[in-house]
Amino acid sequence: GENVEQHPSTLSVQEGDSAVIKCTYSDSASNYFPWYKQELGKRPQLIIDIRSNVGEKKDQRIAVTLNKTAKHFSLHITETQPEDSAVYFCAASLGPGTASKLTFGTGTRLQVTL
Amino acid sequence: GAVVSQHPSRVICKSGTSVKIECRSLDFQATTMFWYRQFPKQSLMLMATSNEGSKATYEQGVEKDKFLINHASLTLSTLTVTSAHPEDSSFYICSAAHGTEGQYFGPGTRLTVT
Numbered sequence: 001g002e003n004v005e006q007h008p009s010t011l012s013v014q015e016g017d018s019a020v021i022k023c024t025y026s027d028s029a030s031n032y033f034p035w036y037k038q039e040l041g042k043r044p045q046l047i048i049d050i051r052s053n054v055g056e057k058k059d060q061r062i063a064v065t066l067n068k069t070a071k072h073f074s075l076h077i078t079e080t081q082p083e084d085s086a087v088y089f090c091a092a093s094l095g096p097g098t099a100s101k102l103t104f105g106t107g108t109r110l111q112v113t114l
Numbered sequence: 115g116a117v118v119s120q121h122p123s124r125v126i127c128k129s130g131t132s133v134k135i136e137c138r139s140l141d142f143q144a145t146t147m148f149w150y151r152q153f154p155k156q157s158l159m160l161m162a163t164s165n166e167g168s169k170a171t172y173e174q175g176v177e178k179d180k181f182l183i184n185h186a187s188l189t190l191s192t193l194t195v196t197s198a199h200p201e202d203s204s205f206y207i208c209s210a211a212h213g214t215e216g217q218y219f220g221p222g223t224r225l226t227v228t
Contacts, residue, residue, distance in 0.1 A: 004139055032216070034216055034217075035155075036219075041205075041222075041224075042209060042220040042221065042222070043220060043221045043222055044158065044207070045219070046191060046216060046217075046218075049216060089158065095214075100211075101148060102160070102209075102217060103160075103162055104157045104158045105157065105161075106156075106157050107156075107157050107201050
């Protein structure tokens with residue numbers, strides 16, 4: 001089955017700096033890659049996703065890049081703010097369709113310091 | 115947007131008893147729902163895929179007789195933890211697949227078995 005690795009496990013940045021989280025996946029058939037933000041005790045919230053026919057997607061301060069050849073994708077957060085502090089999970093799936101299960105990475109705890 | 119609810123949000127039960135957790139899609143129909151378990155400071159681990167009107171598909175290592183799943187309608191899936199033990203204490207999160215938009219997560223249920 002699919003295996004998703006995520007690095008780093010913890011990341012501390014100063015407010016205003018950029019943060020980058022990287023994931024690799026094993027199943028070349030995976031074609032949907034969402035990123036979730038989870039605050040302590042709360043549900044994971046989808047912040048951005050990318051499909052395999054796209055190399056990069058941006059939404060304000062958040063961007064995701066995908067390299068299908070190398071089987072890795074990355075989350076980029078620019079101009080970080082204290083409210084960006086949370087645990088971020090990447091995931092991979094055979095598609096966003098109803099029957100496609102997600103395989104999650106191990107998570108990155110991001111701390112944005114003042 | 116798509117909303118998924120879970121009930122209860124917290125439950126404490128005694129060892130040996132059973133606990134039922136409900137997952138509802140409030141504003142859309144979900145043919146497929148997923149059940150995850152998350153231990154402290156760990157990632158989400160898929161337990162099973164719940165399909166409306168058919169048997170659930172369990173991930174390797176998940177005991178189907180211990181974690182009973184029923185997806186009786188297009189808006190409701192239930193997870194029953196039978197004969198709960200302290201090691202079953204965890205954060206249980208469901209998600210519902212919303213067409214091709216991906217998965218939306220419930221707020222989670224924190225189960226504590228004493």
